[in-house]
Amino acid sequence: MRISVIGCGYLGAVHAAAMAKLGHDVVGVDVDAAKVDALAHARAPFYEPGLPELLAESAATGRLRFTTDLSEVVGAQVHFICVGTPQKRGEFGADLKYVEAAFEGLLPHLGDGDVVVGKSTVPVGTAEDLAQRLADAGPGATLVWNPEFLREGFAVQDTLHPDRIVYGVPEGERGEKAKAILDEVYATPLDEGIPLVVTDFATAQLVKVAANAFLATKISFINAMAELCEATGADVTSLADAIGHDERIGRKFLNAGLGFGGGCLPKDIRAFMARAGELGADQALSFLREVDSINMRRRVRMVDLAREVCQGSIVGRSVAVLGAAFKPNSDDIRDSPALSVAAQMQLQGARVVVTDPQAIANAQEKWPDLTYAATAEEAAKEVDVVLLATEWAEYRELDPVELGTVVRTRTIVDGRNVLDPAAWRAAGWTYRALGRP
Numbered sequence: 001m002r003i004s005v006i007g008c009g010y011l012g013a014v015h016a017a018a019m020a021k022l023g024h025d026v027v028g029v030d031v032d033a034a035k036v037d038a039l040a041h042a043r044a045p046f047y048e049p050g051l052p053e054l055l056a057e058s059a060a061t062g063r064l065r066f067t068t069d070l071s072e073v074v075g076a077q078v079h080f081i082c083v084g085t086p087q088k089r090g091e092f093g094a095d096l097k098y099v100e101a102a103f104e105g106l107l108p109h110l111g112d113g114d115v116v117v118g119k120s121t122v123p124v125g126t127a128e129d130l131a132q133r134l135a136d137a138g139p140g141a142t143l144v145w146n147p148e149f150l151r152e153g154f155a156v157q158d159t160l161h162p163d164r165i166v167y168g169v170p171e172g173e174r175g176e177k178a179k180a181i182l183d184e185v186y187a188t189p190l191d192e193g194i195p196l197v198v199t200d201f202a203t204a205q206l207v208k209v210a211a212n213a214f215l216a217t218k219i220s221f222i223n224a225m226a227e228l229c230e231a232t233g234a235d236v237t238s239l240a241d242a243i244g245h246d247e248r249i250g251r252k253f254l255n256a257g258l259g260f261g262g263g264c265l266p267k268d269i270r271a272f273m274a275r276a277g278e279l280g281a282d283q284a285l286s287f288l289r290e291v292d293s294i295n296m297r298r299r300v301r302m303v304d305l306a307r308e309v310c311q312g313s314i315v316g317r318s319v320a321v322l323g324a325a326f327k328p329n330s331d332d333i334r335d336s337p338a339l340s341v342a343a344q345m346q347l348q349g350a351r352v353v354v355t356d357p358q359a360i361a362n363a364q365e366k367w368p369d370l371t372y373a374a375t376a377e378e379a380a381k382e383v384d385v386v387l388l389a390t391e392w393a394e395y396r397e398l399d400p401v402e403l404g405t406v407v408r409t410r411t412i413v414d415g416r417n418v419l420d421p422a423a424w425r426a427a428g429w430t431y432r433a434l435g436r437p
């Protein structure tokens with residue numbers, strides 16, 4: 001099939017390359033000429049494991065190209081909208097300006113029988129509005145809502161082998177035709193037996209935010225337990241293991257620590273609350289306010305713990321922060337708990353050095369006042385305390401004996417509960433963690 005993908009960020013770039021891998025003929029469109037240039041040369045404009053290989057493989061087939069010219073979508077039958085929906089400045093709601101621009105830009109190029117597929121995470125009601133406007137504009141195209149659930153760091157795998165595929169389609173013959181076209185787009189994963197849920201617009205839009213709200217709630221639940229563990233001397237990692245053995249609960253997403261960040265969970269739960277308020281259903285989601293505040297408290301707790309191990313004051317103390325990305329295997333620093341802790345520590349008078357295997361360039365751009373080092377060893381040179389903020393594999397595998405030779409004081413705060421306390425203590429370190437004795 002001939003496919004266009006509008007918006008080539010974390011979502012669209014991977015989606016475009018994956019669609020070409022599935023055998024489709026794909027054009028990716030983005031307003032950012034530098035991004036288009038990189039993608040056109042099979043270079044990923046951000047760090048995502050497996051993406052460079054997928055881009056190269058798809059480019060070699062001649063089925064994948066990128067452009068800044070939206071008119072090049074003409075000839076494609078299916079048009080995916082993959083633009084971002086960031087949080088509005090100073091408000092909880094989602095900013096739909098990129099969705100608006102993509103939709104309005106696409107309209108004049110649509111033909112009869114085309115399918116416009118919304119993938120961006122939007123406030124429920126957006127699809128209905130766009131479908132109406134599409135009908136009013138009259139090109140004979142149909143809108144479908146097909147949310148995306150990919151995780152950064154696993155985006156290629158999640159796109160090619162998703163846990164499920166969801167379409168929200170309009171009722172009647174128009175909806176059936178559009179469904180048949182999407183079935184063709186996703187023929188390979190559907191043949192592999194990936195579950196398909198076909199539903200209405202409202203449900204399809206809600207599925208995405210409901211899934212993210214559940215994941216955020218799971219993380220904040222275990223972080224609330226971490227607070228109780230700290231108050232009682234219990235160990236939240238053993239607690240998570242024990243409750244996680246119950247299949248109804250499950251161990252995944254029960255890792256207590258610095259909490260969630262990134263471009264999705266924080267802004268999605270806020271936009272969800274804002275939309276519920278507009279719908280007069282704010283009470284239904286008032287618990288998400290608590291989920292958000294438990295999450296934000298983790299960052300404060302991390303700074304407090306650092307202060308505690310520095311005998312009550314961090315003024316003038318040297319601190320190494322391991323990690324800048326919001327999670328490992330990503331260079332994304334949006335709402336990064338690691339950088340928020342680093343900035344807070346610096347604001348409170350500490351001398352902070354941040355390191356990260358992939359995210360330093362992005363961090364430097366957004367937080368130019370912080371100091372950066374290329375490696376953990378360099379960052380930790382002569383410091384009073386080391387903070388592990390993002391659980392990259394290379395930080396999990398740090399040798400406490402070796403690192404102990406470069407620091408001034410052997411003190412580490414494990415913000416992700418990934419180090420072995422016994423090994424670090426045996427090497428002479430004071431080991432502290434969130435939610436562990």
Ligand code: UDX
Nearest residue numbers: 148149150151152253254255259260261262264326327
């Ligand atoms: C998330 C959803 O998982 C994905 O389905 C959706 O499409 C987009 O949002 P992502 O933002 O890439 O994906 O990251 P995710 O792996 O969900 O992690 C989010 C944050 O939660 C990270 O900061 C991570 O460190 C934190 N986290 C995750 C925890 O603190 N504890 C956990 O147990 C799991």
